Amino acid sequence: MNIGMIGTGDIGEVIIRKLRDAGYPVKMANARGPESLKDLAANTGAIPVSVEQVVQDVDMLFIVVPQKAIPELPKGLLKKAKKETIVIDVGNYYSWRDGRIDEIESGLTDSAWVEKQIGRPVIKVLNSIGSKSLAGAGRLHGSRDRVALPISGDNPKAKETVAQLIDRIGFDSVDAGTIAESWRQQPGSPVYCVNPTKEELQQWLKNVDRSSLITNKEKGTKAYRAVENADYQTQANAFRSLFNEKK
Ligand SMILES: NC(=O)c1ccc[n+]([C@@H]2O[C@H](COP(=O)([O-])OP(=O)(O)OC[C@H]3O[C@@H](n4cnc5c(N)ncnc54)[C@H](OP(=O)(O)O)[C@@H]3O)[C@@H](O)[C@H]2O)c1
Numbered sequence: 001m002n003i004g005m006i007g008t009g010d011i012g013e014v015i016i017r018k019l020r021d022a023g024y025p026v027k028m029a030n031a032r033g034p035e036s037l038k039d040l041a042a043n044t045g046a047i048p049v050s051v052e053q054v055v056q057d058v059d060m061l062f063i064v065v066p067q068k069a070i071p072e073l074p075k076g077l078l079k080k081a082k083k084e085t086i087v088i089d090v091g092n093y094y095s096w097r098d099g100r101i102d103e104i105e106s107g108l109t110d111s112a113w114v115e116k117q118i119g120r121p122v123i124k125v126l127n128s129i130g131s132k133s134l135a136g137a138g139r140l141h142g143s144r145d146r147v148a149l150p151i152s153g154d155n156p157k158a159k160e161t162v163a164q165l166i167d168r169i170g171f172d173s174v175d176a177g178t179i180a181e182s183w184r185q186q187p188g189s190p191v192y193c194v195n196p197t198k199e200e201l202q203q204w205l206k207n208v209d210r211s212s213l214i215t216n217k218e219k220g221t222k223a224y225r226a227v228e229n230a231d232y233q234t235q236a237n238a239f240r241s242l243f244n245e246k247k
Pocket of ligand 1: 006007008009010011012029030031032033036051064065066067069072073090091092093126127128129130131132
């Protein structure tokens with residue numbers, strides 16, 4: 001399976017490393033251009049290309065840029081991708097970083113907004129795990145403490161393909177529903193950045209209260225800032241502590 005990656009920052013780089021470790025061919029693009037990716041290419045074997053090139057002839061395309069950068073992508077970019085290319089949205093909306101986006105503030109899910117911008121359906125995954133956890137928490141299939149990731153999307157077959165890839169990079173997954181329902185895995189959810197096992201994720205996805213997302217998102221941002229430099233377990237525990245009483 002050929003993979004394209006737009007965005008090679010904090011989480012993008014970790015995804016690239018995990019995919020390369022699992023043996024996937026990867027090409028990658030960022031805002032500064034292929035020249036800036038020489039070192040990462042030498043370290044990982046991922047091929048640096050332009051944003052226009054990265055969408056072409058790939059089976060899966062990861063979009064791993066801040067939400068505010070989505071409208072800055074070249075107009076009609078996704079028209080250059082194959083119809084069957086599975087587009088993955090790893091992003092989250094944070095108004096302090098992305099500026100206020102009225103449609104999301106009014107209730108559109110982060111990923112439904114991305115779909116509108118790029119003109120293609122997406123599968124939402126990997127948005128709910130921190131980069132340190134993604135780098136360090138992967139485990140062999142069947143491990144008792146294996147972390148599980150929610151996958152949302154409107155195409156069951158594409159979600160299955162994505163679940164297989166997630167398994168190959170060391171994580172379990174749970175189908176979290178459609179893109180309209182993907183608020184369940186957005187920031188502020190009790191499944192966000194807590195590194196749940198599969199059983200926990202299945203249970204907690206059922207109990208997400210949409211009305212508390214905004215408040216908990218603010219609490220999560222504060223909690224994260226206090227443990228930004230800590231190890232991944234400490235970071236996950238900080239998010240868990242926001243919900244311990246409710247769970
Ligand atoms: N960091 C995490 O732990 C984490 C975890 C899960 C989800 N997320 C979400 O994933 C998204 C990316 O987060 P991040 O932390 O990786 O951000 P980041 O470190 O700021 O990296 C952003 C990447 O996007 C690229 N980019 C920005 N505008 C672009 C454009 N117009 N065209 C092409 N590439 C562009 C940047 O290119 P340059 O390198 O050239 O500047 C950079 O490689 C966010 O929505 C975030 O909320 C993050």
